[in-house]
Amino acid sequence: MATSKKMITREEWEKKLNAVKLRKEDMNTLVMNFLVTEGYVEAAEKFQRESGTKPEIDLATITDRMAVKKAVQNGNVEDAIEKVNDLNPEILDTNPELFFHLQQQRLIELIRQGKTDEALEFAQEELAPRGEENQAFLEELEKTVALLVFDDASTCPVKELLDLSHRLKTASEVNAAILTSQSHEKDPKLPSLLKMLIWAQNQLDEKAVYPHINDLSTGQLEDPSE
């Protein structure tokens, strides 16, 4: 099949760009959605005042959510669990996987602090019963307990569980669960729109020759290369 691509000059393309009807209101909404979903409370408050844009969720709930996230990031899992239940007891009730991961994180923290006895007791009472119900949980539990076996954690094959990045992973999971429980999407919309731009340009490349934006950070329009 002959694929003769449509040639669009820079002038023609710029005309099309200028013809796009973009509402400032929509762009403000996009920015507010970003601030709120990422949890930048102060910035969201200021933005509401400076632009008049209404946040899509109550800003107070962001503060609560950030407190939970922070608690997990600092290793205070018990505190985080309490806060989540204060916020909405249904979150952990309806999210057994999340609850297990939080308990697992708690276990990791006990091990990190060298509280071996307490860790074992905790694992037996709180985590073993969950492991019995669920094969995946059991495997995770066994991996975690393996940390105890090694005197020098750095030689343990599952030592990444002790990494601080694991705290971030758990924190992210909690953040997403809270957002979902508030009927809010867990990811901001802006990154998806940027990806869509790249996708659209790729799709259009198959049918037309036109000015691209290759560097998203500058938004510089580049003439089509012949």
Add this chain to the structure above:
Amino acid sequence: MNKSNFIHKFRHSAKPYKMEDEEEESPTELNTINGLSSFVVISPDKLSLKYTGVSQHGHDVGVVQANKPAPCNRIAYYFEIYIKDAGVEGRVSIGFTTDSFRIARHPGWELNTCGYHGDDGLIYLGKRQGEAFGPTYTTGDTVGGGINYDSQEFFFTVNGTLVGTVSKYIKGPLFPTVAVHSQNEEVTINFGQEKFAFDFKGYESAERNKQQIAIEKISIPSNMSLGLVKNYLLHYGYEETFHALDLATNSTVPPINGTQEDGIEDTSYALHERKNFRQLIGKGEIDAALAKLRDCYPQLVQNDKSEVCFLLHCQKFIELIRIGALEEAVKYGRVELAKFLGLAAFQVIVEDCFALLVYERPQESNVGYFLEESQREVVADAVNAAILSTNPNNKNQLHSHLETLLRQLTAGCLELRSLNDGQGEAFSLHRLLTTTNWKRTKKTGKL
């Protein structure tokens, strides 16, 4: 020139957003007036047909079209027929035809038609020879026909199951079509008023998801969004928001690359002043704004007939109306606005402004939107842009980076749609922002 954007927005700030989908018509019943249907009798509700011909040859088919063509501003279109009675020979068919189809033949036999026939289970695409496609169908079966605008294909279902797809070779609007061709054949048609046997909503969602999944796979630098938001805040002079965000992210998020800082320098030009102007205008303190402008940026108000001056004077006039100071407004209008009456670009707006004087309750009139907050924002944006234009290092900061990217995205999607015969879901940022569960990705514990 682009400058007139603000003038245009000033006049149209409150026009309700037109959602294209709502305007497109959709088939609702069978067409009884287009000269077909000579060999059928159609029920009073126009959703059933029964063959009344003698089926002696190939030109006495009882074929009927829908009253409207399938709407194409969406991912896909679908309709179903139910074979109440396959009659003596079971020669029922379902498919699509164009506006110019006026011949008593089965869909698919003529060029620019498509038909899936129940007696042989073949698909006909404008050639006398059909191709193997799906099962035959008869009394009691529910058969559906659809168009997938993304893949540009026809698809058909039998009793709720997809049986096949075929490339859509016909361009332009297409009419759902059904035909019967033997004694006692009777068919009812469903254009969505009743529940479909096929999970069409699921099919549409799956199609939408295909695209979403492909899009999500693309990777972008992790701080791109943050950088764009910061540039946006600086561009429009949202100083306090910028500082709050900067504070929250400087320690935890590294800058993208060296150029990011330069970009911030440029966009920070007169940040504090621009914030102040936005604040003043936001509170309706136009006199103060004008005075400050004369002080700090005399070059912008030198030409009293400039766009910036015009918008500020209009807004001042509006503010006077708002507090009910009609006499003062008239005086102000004479002194400051009358001179714009000769200028084409401004005349209509001046007339609209003066119209406000006439109403006892101007906010309820059709120019009432002039009194809304959004109007002040347009003026603030115009002043903001004007100040940015005084930046000696400026490389034409007409738009924030975010806006530039969104324009490219919209133009790109519109062009894609235009090259797709103008069919498929039209991109709409507004719709994406107001639809929840827009992204139907599975919950993963991704970092």
